[in-house]
Amino acid sequence: MSNSAAVDASNWVTTFLDRLPAPAGALEAVQWRGREALSRQSLPSRRQEDWRFTDLGPLTALAPAPAAATEPGEWPEQPSAAAVRLWLDAPGDLLAGQDLPAGLSPLSAEEVQLALGHTLAACSCEQHWPVELNQASATRVLALRVSGAVAPTLELVSQAAGDGVLRSVRVLLLLEEKASLEVLQVQLGSGGSLSSLVIEAQLGRESTLRHGLLALGEGQACFFGHLAVEQEPRSRLESTSASHGWALSRFEPRVVQVDGDATTSLKALQLADGQQLADTHSRVEFRGPEGQLDQLHKAIADDHGRSVFNGAVKVPRAAQRTNASQLSRNLLLSNLARIDTKPELEIVADDVRCAHGATVSRLQTDELFYLQSRGLSAAVAAGLLKRGFCDEVLRTLPPAAAVWRPLQRMLGES
Structure with a gap:
């Protein structure tokens, strides 16, 4: 690393904080705490055990700042009643004009204040650098209570598109006893953008959360994601994540069976x-x-x-x-x-x-030979073996992920 690059990296946090607007909104107090914490920390170093394999060069090459809210893009349509889609980058109240399915209800401001950060602390990651970055920049949170069995999948979509764009997404889910919910989180990034995602979920007794994350990036886009979950006895968590295309991606699931x-x-x-x-x-x-x-x-x-x-x-x-x-x-x-x-x-x-x-x-040579002996080209045979390798995980994503064609997009197929 050159001296100029080292100076840029050393000043990255300060420059990032200078680009943030003044704290405001429902998470104003959280933003102040996150910024104060970041101001006391430098970028994670490869001298730290958890970061010794993580080259932050793609991150320090970015100059991200919070982007204005946008209207949803032309995303693939879900089959009728299969999923309820929420566009997390929309202006105003995320739930304005949205009819939530039976079993989902927004938390009050007082409930959010009590619950937000509880699971991060329980999972010992509330002071983790990517979490503090999210807390310093996120201006709102999607906070929902889950009661009973929610039938449709809750689909949450966010996109950071373009150089210098920062999208900070915060989600809080409280599942009551015997509740069940399926969530598909879609994070898209392109250009020199940064996506930051923090999800907290508290699972009551005998509750079930099925969570899928499809994180698809392009170009120099970077992604940091945290999934923090507390599980009460006889609860069930099924988490599937799939990531491709980011210059730098780091996803950290943290689970505590209390x-x-x-x-x-x-x-x-x-x-x-x-x-x-x-x-x-x-x-x-x-x-x-x-x-x-x-x-x-x-x-x-x-x-x-x-x-x-x-x-x-x-x-x-x-x-x-x-x-x-x-x-x-x-x-x-x-x-x-x-x-x-x-x-x-x-x-x-x-x-x-x-x-x-x-x-x-x-790729196993005997498997390649077998497929080629059946008339397939070497490229087609290798592609089939990669598809089989990936499909074991991708088929456990929520069915609502099918419209996003995860297998084809992960493998770069048309």
Whole structure:
């Protein structure tokens, strides 16, 4: 790194804060706290363990500032009654003129004040740098209470398009006992833009949250996302994320089973090609017995792309009879690409069933040979194998994701 680049990086936070408008609106107090916290921190450094594989060069090359609200673009239409779509970049009240389905209701200002940040603190990430960046810049929050079983999928769409555009999205979901909700989050980015997403979800007893994140970027766009979830006993979380196309993306799911006896499923797919860096850091903590975790993380790195995965699972002494499985599977398609994967278990309890593993491989020559012997070209055969590798994760996205054609867009197919 040149000296001039180092100076630019050292001043990035100060310049970013100077571009923000004066705090105002429902999150004014949160903005003040976030800005004060950022002013005391420098950019994350590769000397820090959590950031040692994350090159922030694509971020420091940007000059982001909050963009004005916009009307929704021409997005693919959902089948009738399949989903309720909310455009998170709309001007004014996000719920104005919107008929929410039965079981969804907005939280009052007092409820938001009490609940916002609670799950971030429970998951020990309220002071994490990307979270503080979001808190410093987000001007509003979509805050909803979930009662009973909500039938249609809640689809949340945001787009950062163009150089210097910053979109900061904040979502808060409170699921009451035995409630259920399916959410599809679509984050789009292009040009030299920055997308910041923070989601908090509190799952009551016997409730179910199915959350899908489809994060699709282009060009020099960057993306930072946090998913923080608290699970009460007998609740269920099914989370699927898919990311491709960002110059830099970093997604961090944080889950706490507050008293154990809950079920967590985390599935993720990230693709990195060109000069892209795709980074996922997950953390699941069991604080009581009988908890379950099924985690699958998949990645493909091609050209000069780099994929990073760090998955931490914490099983203290109180979490007896935990059953946790974590698997990282990766395809390395270029000699110039790189994959860094570190699944890790920290186990203190002695009556558990926990396993983890990681594989890094290329496309199997015997499988390629078999397909080519059936008359397929080498390119078509390789494409089919990549589709099969990706589909295992993508098919667990909410069905409402189908109109966005995730498989085709992830693989760059027309």
